[in-house]
Amino acid sequence: ESCLANLxxxxxxxxxxxxxxxxxxxxxxxxxxxxxxxxxxxxxxxKIIPAFQDIINAIIKDMTDQEKAGTKRxxxxxxxx
Numbered sequence: 001e002s003c004l005a006n007l008x009x010x011x012x013x014x015x016x017x018x019x020x021x022x023x024x025x026x027x028x029x030x031x032x033x034x035x036x037x038x039x040x041x042x043x044x045x046x047k048i049i050p051a052f053q054d055i056i057n058a059i060i061k062d063m064t065d066q067e068k069a070g071t072k073r074x075x076x077x078x079x080x081x
Contacts, residue, residue: 007051015059021052022075
């Protein structure tokens, strides 16, 4: 379904991938709510988020304050609808 969601070993993740990752997270959260299937929540909490957490932190660390604010806003808007 998605190289990010499947933790493809060949992916290259850059700051341009943040919106795609946010969409994957949002999609899995929505699937968990709509289907009641806990596998989506478990996949997020144990696989997807941990796999990208260090990368996201490193990318954000190198951003300007303006970029950090924009990224935070993007993530909040995507996850909150």
